[in-house]
Amino acid sequence: MLLNITETPAFGILISILGYALGGFVKNKTKSVLANPILIAVIFIVAFLIIFDIPYEHYKIGGDGIHYFLGPLTVALGMMLYRQRHIIRTNFISLLVGITSGVLTSFFTIIFLSKWLGLDEMMMRSLVPKSITTPMALSLVEINGGNPVITVVMVIITGIVGALVAPLFVKWFPSFDKIAVGVGIGTSSHGVGTSKAIELGETEGALSSTAIGLAGLLTIILVPPLFALFF
Amino acid sequence: MKIINQLGIIMGFWITGDLLSRLISSFVQIPSAIMGMVLFAIALTTGVIKEQQVKEISDLLLNNISFFFVPASVGILAISGMTANIMFKVIAIAIVSTIVTMFVTMWVTHALIKRKKKRV
Numbered sequence: 001m002l003l004n005i006t007e008t009p010a011f012g013i014l015i016s017i018l019g020y021a022l023g024g025f026v027k028n029k030t031k032s033v034l035a036n037p038i039l040i041a042v043i044f045i046v047a048f049l050i051i052f053d054i055p056y057e058h059y060k061i062g063g064d065g066i067h068y069f070l071g072p073l074t075v076a077l078g079m080m081l082y083r084q085r086h087i088i089r090t091n092f093i094s095l096l097v098g099i100t101s102g103v104l105t106s107f108f109t110i111i112f113l114s115k116w117l118g119l120d121e122m123m124m125r126s127l128v129p130k131s132i133t134t135p136m137a138l139s140l141v142e143i144n145g146g147n148p149v150i151t152v153v154m155v156i157i158t159g160i161v162g163a164l165v166a167p168l169f170v171k172w173f174p175s176f177d178k179i180a181v182g183v184g185i186g187t188s189s190h191g192v193g194t195s196k197a198i199e200l201g202e203t204e205g206a207l208s209s210t211a212i213g214l215a216g217l218l219t220i221i222l223v224p225p226l227f228a229l230f231f
Numbered sequence: 232m233k234i235i236n237q238l239g240i241i242m243g244f245w246i247t248g249d250l251l252s253r254l255i256s257s258f259v260q261i262p263s264a265i266m267g268m269v270l271f272a273i274a275l276t277t278g279v280i281k282e283q284q285v286k287e288i289s290d291l292l293l294n295n296i297s298f299f300f301v302p303a304s305v306g307i308l309a310i311s312g313m314t315a316n317i318m319f320k321v322i323a324i325a326i327v328s329t330i331v332t333m334f335v336t337m338w339v340t341h342a343l344i345k346r347k348k349k350r351v
Contacts, residue, residue, distance in 0.1 A: 016301045038297050042304045056305075063302030072241045072292060073299050074264035075248070078271030079289040085276055094347060098340030105335040109328040117320045130325060131332060134300045139262030149306040150313075154325050156304070161329045169333060176337055177344045184337030188329050191296065211336075217265070224260055 006054045012062020019044040033163040033196065039156055074135040077213055084210040091207075095183060099211055102187035103218045106131045107226055121231055122146065128223055130154040133190040136216035144224050155190070162189020163196040170200060182207025187215040237288035240280065244271045 005011060022044055023037030049059055081088070088095060107128060114124045125146030129137035137155050141148045166185045170176070176184075178201060185197040186208035194212060198205030248267025255261070274280045292299070 012302070016298070016305075020298045020301055038301060038304055041301045045301070045305050059305060060302070063305060066299055067302040069292070069299045070303070071245050071264045071267075072238065072288075073296060075241050075245050075267040075271050076289045076292040078244075078268040078275065079282075079285065080293060081268075081272040082275035082282070091344070094340055094343040097343055098336055101339040102332050102336030106328055106332040109331050110324060113324045113327060117324070119317070119320060119324075123317070123321065127321065127324060131329065134297075134303070136265065138300075138303065139265050143260040143262055148303065150321070152300060152304045152306070154321065157322060157325045158329045161326050162333060165330055165333065169337065173337070176341045179344055180337045180341035183340045184333045187336040188333035193333075213268075217269070220262065220265055221259075 006052075006058040007061060009062040009065055012059045013065055014062070015045055015048060015059065016041070016063060016066055019048075033160055033192070036156060036160060036192065039160075070135045070138065074139065077133070077135070077216075080209065081213045084206065084213075087206055087210050088214070091179060094179070095210070095214060098180065098183050099187050099215050100218055100222075102131075102184070103215055103222055106188070106219075107223060111230065123150070125227070126150040127154055128227075129219065130158045131188050131190065132216040132219050133212050136220060140220050140223060143220075144227060156192070159189050159192025162193030166193055166196045167200070178203040179207050183211045186211025190215075234287050234291070237285050240285050241271070241288055241292075244268075244274070 019041030020037060023035075023040035026040050027035045027037050045059065048054070049056065110127050110130070111124060114127065119127075122145070125144055126141065126148075127150070128144070128146070129140040129151050132140070132155070134152060134155050137151050138148055141151050162185060166181075166189070169184070170181060181200065182197050182204040185193040185204065190212050191209075194205065194208040197208035245264060245267040248265070248270055249263035251270070252261045252263045252266040275282060275285075
């Protein structure tokens, strides 16, 4: 009787909320970019499932309920673009060309390094969306193929790397325009990098959040035809 | 009630996006939620819907964005075939590619903005 409790939708939802709350708590306490709430939530949930020998399928019953909200969440990202319409309008060409250069750099560095290290095409398809925000990265995997789990993990690692190196770039290249710094952070490391950009300054933060949506869109438009060209 | 109505509007954009992306799928593949996002942004910009009509649900979703992909990340349990060797390579690629991408984007955008400022 008691064992069946993990097979209810409540279990997956509740443990996700607990894990996420723990992640938020650790992040607020340590204020470190390494303390990523999702990463902590995942470690907590995975450890819990392993320790109590609960099958992943049981977690998935409730987890799927949360997962389905990625659809409306992605649609709601349109609100983010709407709120930044003035920034987008005044810097349209710089943003478009700058972000496109970033999207292409990300694509070609991943393909080049993957080929050099001997990774297969499946792995490349999973890696390519890594610089864009998770809901959009998962959308890209849906149409372009790849393992969504590897993609999600790579997106998180990318965000943490971006947040760690962003302040170094500001130190090494002090002449870089604030707009350019923001666009670079948002394009290369989505929301996690943006949290660092917001600390660097208001302009950097605003441009970084703008770049998340645009970089995601451009990646989704450009990557499938690029893949078709190369494979 | 208000927030449920707002969620209804969002869902409406999602399903319209799905319909539209199916219609154009033979020319270009756009994921349905992304299409919904673009339609949603256009509707807000053109004033077809007002920000106040969807503000609460958008903020609720956007302020808790990372919570919604916890289940997708827990899926890591489902992969077991990844060896330490591949894991190491993949992480190395993520690090190098992110740093190069950040630099190139900043550099190109900086050059463009400098040129624009000079012209004004």
